[in-house]
Amino acid sequence: MSPTEITVNGTARPCAAGPHTSLLDWLRGEGLTGAKEGCAEGECGACAVLVARPDGADRTRWVSVNACLPLALAFDGQEVVTAEGLGAPPAPGQQAVLHPVQREMADRGGSQCGYCTPGFVCAMAAEFYRPERGGQAPHEGAECGANGFDLHALSGNLCRCTGYRPIRDAAYALGEPDPLDPLAERRDRAAPPARATEVSASDLSASDLPGSDATFVRPTDLPDLLTRLAATPDAVLVAGATDAGVERNLRHTRPSSVLAIDHLEELRGLHHSPDSVEIGAALTLSEIERALAGRVPLLDQLFPQFASRLIRNAATLGGNLGTGSPIGDAAPVLLALGATLVLASAEGERAVPLDDYFTGYRRSVRVPGELIRAVRIPLPAAPHAAFYKVAKRRFDDISSVAVAISLRLERGMVASVRIGLGGVAATPIRALATEAGLTGRPWDADTVSRAARTLAQEGTPLDDHRASARYRSAMLEQSLMRFHAEHRPTKPLQKDGFDQRNHSENWGEAR
């Protein structure tokens, strides 16, 4: 086993990090203190860095990720760029040499206290280098500059000083990368391959967990992974570590065995046929979004509302479903789409409808030694579909309630409907009573307002800091009312007002 090594800003550095050291802590320990810890849970982006990821077989894409969540060891053999690597500060007797992103940020007042700035610079640089950026016509509802810069690229970065306007101006002022820009050139070659890494804390002189025998292993292929998982079924599977990293940083969990699965080719396929699409469990959400290219419109509604770009560049469907959180945003959508999970173990594979997958709070039918290999979505998708996420903040928040609806109409009647809900029970659930109340009935205001009242009674919403139970319940009801308002092909919305008749029409009578 060759020693662990990470290339940072073009220079290979040996990495002696233990199995519980984040990429951020390792970088800072190396004296690269540009990346900062702001929240340690992937919410603020002060720790953002660029990593080289595959863009097809022979190209590389610069991707921004939070460095506070993934383990340093997960970057064995990989290439990382920090704010320090993009440009040089003024030194005694020398002028600064700034990257175009840094230049715009500095000149336009994009930094005040400067603490979040290196993270913003990295997230902005990733978008600067996004190959599709220049040629992209902003689509409807997109928040884009004339230069194609997608503001959502910065949705995971918080600034407490500027109010964001100068940062947006800096982003929208960016031109195209110089062809000789080394990071632009780097895109034309293949991304660094995954390395089979195997590290035990007991081998390290300066372990981060005294007396620990914790291990970090990146298996070579799926059979290797399944064999190891069978042997150590309590091993923690880690892809983007967007949940495991939070557990480690905030709740101090220190798993004794970590299996890294993010580079396993068998988990990274996306295959489609006329009647289904199969998505590898270790593809990141950003990769899925690009590869699907609009084939499943409901997922396209989901992606921009799912955490932030920094998180979507690391998070996977396998992780989102594997942790089984009742407030994960993917599950309601996949429930509405009628998805099936492909579970793999050393024994073989089985397919489980997502409807049957969750068994309780963060529990599922997945047995020890088993993992989610892929998610299968039947095609064609229903023509009417929507994902409604209710949260305090539009960018990068956790749902108070999430509702996904997938509907087929035939001659004005509801032929079929599936409704997936998040945030209203110990698991993501389907709104079965509401579905029954709609199916076979005319898609009109009367049916809908009755069904909406049923929907308000689904699940067992709680009061917490995100929302009251009463509000959650009301949002369930409202979501169906809105869906009806937005999917009434034969009847335009009422143009005006609040006379009593329209009020009843739009809102239902007995609210």
Next chain:
Amino acid sequence: MSTPLSPQPSVGQTVSHESAELHVTGAAHYTDDLVGRTTSVLHAWPVQAPHAHARVTALATDPALRVPGVVRVLTGADVPGANDSGVREDEPLFPDEVMYHGHAVCWVLGETLEAARLGAEAVEVTYASLPSVITLTEAIEQESFQGSQRTVSRGDVVAGLERAAHRFSGEFEFGGQEHFYLETQAALASVDEAGQVFVQSSTQHPTETQEIVAHVLGLRSHEVTVQCLRMGGGFGGKEMQPHGLAAVAALGAVLTGRPVRVRLNRTQDMTMTGKRHPFHASWEVGFDQEGHLEALRTTLTSDGGWSLDLSEAVLGRALCHVDNAYYVPDAEFHGRIAQTHKTSQTAFRGFGGPQGMLVLEDILGRCAPAFGLDPTELRRRNLYQPGQSTPYGQPVRHAERLEAVLEEVTTRADLTTRHTEIAAFNAAHPHRKRGIACTPVKFGISFNFTAFNQAGALVHVYKDGSVLINHGGTEMGQGLHTKMRQVAATALGLPLSGIRLAPTRTDKVPNTSATAASSGSDLNGGAVKDACEQIRGRLAAVAAERLGTSSAEVQFVEGSVLGAGQALPWSELVREAYLARVQLFAAGYYRTEGLHWDGVRMQGEPFKYFAYGAAVSEVEVDGFTGAYTFLRTDIVHDVGDSLSPLVDIGQIEGGFVQGVGWLTLEDLRWDTSDGEGRGRVSTPSASTYKLPSFSEMPRELTVHLLEHATEDGAVYGSKAVGEPPLMLAFSVREALRQAVAAFGPAGHVVELACPSTPEAVFWAVEAARAGAPGNTREYADQLAVSAPTAASVVTDEVAQAGAWSSGATGSQDSVLEPVVVLGAGDNRLQDAEPAPSADSGRPGPVGDVD
């Protein structure tokens, strides 16, 4: 001496933040970045109590010492000086009595952070739980107060209310705010080669950090030096809170002989450090027929948390800002501080001013429909006029600027046209409504605590002509250092590149005031300018002799010294002055003149001047969810003659968005149940406490600096800018109120909880759609279920006597009747609204009397 500006002064130029190139390359160092440059550092982790109120009955540290890598556990027994980290001697550093959930009872030092963390988990503490007070309601019921209670009053409020044609009363409870500086609290302490205790601290108040460290260690101030390189945001949260953490680090360093690092992670920072004070207000207000304020009586109760900290000063500023921009003839503002078992609430940008002002802005927003007036018009009618004074007796100098900024911002925002456009939009969209509002700001500048209005600087001119400046202020992102370089460059007639600034240290400039109260530029700018002018005066004499002219004729321009038609390079003059044995360095000093304040009677002139501003904001509310988007904000703000426009605009925009966060999004919650978690901050993280992100920035945001606004009393005609813009955010909350109103019948009184989260807005929309009157009791009950941190009620009382009701008998009908409508333009919104249908059964504009 005073010298005229050189022809192209550096002040007023648009320049980037002086550290911008360091920020963007990741090369700017913050306190915790220094750890890797320091050897043998020990890391500290606190043991936080899991009770809101309890006595520590036993503390066993041995189990921690058995954890590999744990070096020492710091407890109260280790303190050589005073076990106290407050300025009021009410904050034990190592408490025997736990006063809030998360209170640190001891600290573990380890070779690694992980070892310290494991050590902290191993410490065994036994607690005897005690009864706790968590909510403001509980505190008021149990009369759990601390500190002094103060009243600002003028005239006869009883007579004023009786005189009023229209009277309302209500209550309003609103939330606090977490600072959420991106850099959490940090300190790194060591005993240096000369034997002094040297503390690097992320502090807004290095002198006080120095004093508390000395106090805890039993040392004198000259044995302790505190340095602050820069902060990753402060916002008031690093005015008091760093002291105890610096003291822990310093104590560890003295006891172990090794550098000790204390850095709170986000959870610790949010559970251990103070926040903006939540407030409760009860009020009675009276207006005349035309909507002019006659009288206001209010009682403000702030939630001070477990100790006093700055709560008295915060309350004082709140009481001095209830009036905001409005003349209140008869006034009586009472204030008191609740003691609760929570973090000790502290300074936060605005320092109570925002809380005081919110009370009256909320009143005006709620009462405007009763007059059939556009709220902007109601506000305009009540603006201070020249010659009027505040209820605490300070003449409102430049009061005409209030009208000026309001006029300019409404013109720039094209308010009239947009009212019409919004009415049309609202008529066409049943599920989405837009609202627009304009609010003014008047904010007093100077510390209410008069002694703090002084500052020092130390300016060195080296023999080669290079200049190094030091001053007592700290840099937290607000651009103070940028401005100070510009002031020095201007005063010395040098290009900006000729001035270098050294980090803030207590051994360079002693006895500094906190960098707070928006006063950093005024005070330190005055001191820097003073030092530079001393040097310049001496150099002018040397130059005069050399050039054959008088000192008064010598000019310093862009690095050249001009006189008698000749030019002399600055560096040559400096060299010559040195050889002539002229002192090339100077200590500068500044104090704000003309202040006087009686903090007991709450009368006097505590402020040097007022900063003015106004904003127009437009929002859109989604009727399905209560979610909203901020469409456009226009701001006109008075910064005097701007020292540094890019910096000032940055402060205005940033302050505004931070204020928007406080009023709409940032929902600070505590566990108020009787369960085990009672008193715990239930939003202790970035995932549970949401601050504004890109999605909360208005799609269009323009800031215009008021022109011809020279302020004679401050450095180079400038005005302070740090805090006042935060309160421009009232325009957003009032715009939300307008949008909510558009869901209901014309004239509907909108009561809006604060923070006005999407959920709060949704319930307000529901009330509007139902045409729900302000039925006090019922509405209060609803809110108690849905949003325990916020409740607001309003009732309208018919005056028993006075101009309004010659024939009024107190019947509801007379209340419901719209008051006189003044001028065609004033009921524009009314006209644009679809009238409630006759058979809707909805009540009229103003709610039932309860």
